[in-house]
Amino acid sequence: MMDVDIQDLEKKFQDKIDQDIKIEPNDWMPDAYRKTLIRQISQHAHSEVVGMLPEGNWITRAPNLRRKAVLLAKVQDEAGHGLYLYSAAETLGADREQTIDDLHSGKAKYSSIFNYPTLSWADMGAIGWLVDGAAIMNQVPLCRCSYGPYARAMIRVCKEESFHQRQGFEIMTKLASGTAEQKEMAQDALNRFWWPALMMFGPIDSDSSHTEQSMRWKIKRHTNDELRQMFVDVTVPQAESIGLTVPDQDIKWNKSKEGYDYGPIDWDEFWQVVGGNGPCNKERVDARRKAKEDGKWVVEAAMAFADKRNAKKTA
């Protein structure tokens, strides 16, 4: 195609986005838009799937049947979220198995939060409350993102997420109002998950390379720091209301900005974890790789069965 044509198409494309007209799979789109979206959506899908591992760790040890049924339902939802997102990535021409193999080879990333261990039952509370809470903060604006299939997937995901956060907060509330030992467990979980939850929003704006273009394309609707601030502002009072303390001495209400000031984030830790050196990176990816290897014969057997039946039908 000639340069003029491309420029014309790009202009029409950006005009559509500016007018809040959704882009659908067969519409023309710039290569960079497609590539960025495939990366963003598949990373998101990987996070949903890897995110099942830390919680899966506690399903068999849930304290009672109600909690167990709830946790099972939540983890099953996350599998569904992974599926909606891989499907959305496929509409852009991504090869699902290839994106999964990229996760297994370490080429593709997933949310750094899932590289932390879940040491006690209270961590199920902290994850639902903080991690799903942070995910919701991130995902609600994406329901209005410019790419149709991604926006539709996000709408389904957000509907399902709200129970995830509530069940986590319920666990924390119960523990925080229980025995001294239970309260201690809840506080300990909050202490360990607070900072990694803040890191979930990604590097500070001045270090976030793609933000500007992504905002123009409306595949990102708020900056990392804006979302982080929103999260801090809603979460600090929630902690206070159940008698827990956010592990940050610098937390202080700032009247002029109508929000909380918070202390410095340890970005070295963040980059270490993103780079593969978190406490559980290897364990998580190994578990995913093993799941694919162990399930391979099922995939093949089901396909062989279907092929055989189809052959009989056409014979």
Add this chain to the structure above:
Amino acid sequence: MSKSKGWPLWEVFIRSKQGLNHKHVGSLRASDATMAIKNARDVYTRRAEGISIWVVPSNNITASDPNNEDSLFEPSQSKVYRHPTFYDVPDGISHM
């Protein structure tokens, strides 16, 4: 269908309640139609979203070309006389 790529893709349509059309809700992979229905039940109707499911192999769907959008759909935009609001009804006339 190449085996290395795993199972084929299916489009899923759900009727949310009696009296409404089936509506496209998303897609999934499955080795055959029976598995596609089962998987669709598990991922797309976990909260009573449906009472009936259709699954269609994605490669059996033919779509209109978005590049022909103008020639396909523009003609209907200029035919405003297809809408009742195009017509003048004298004052005092009712039931029309």
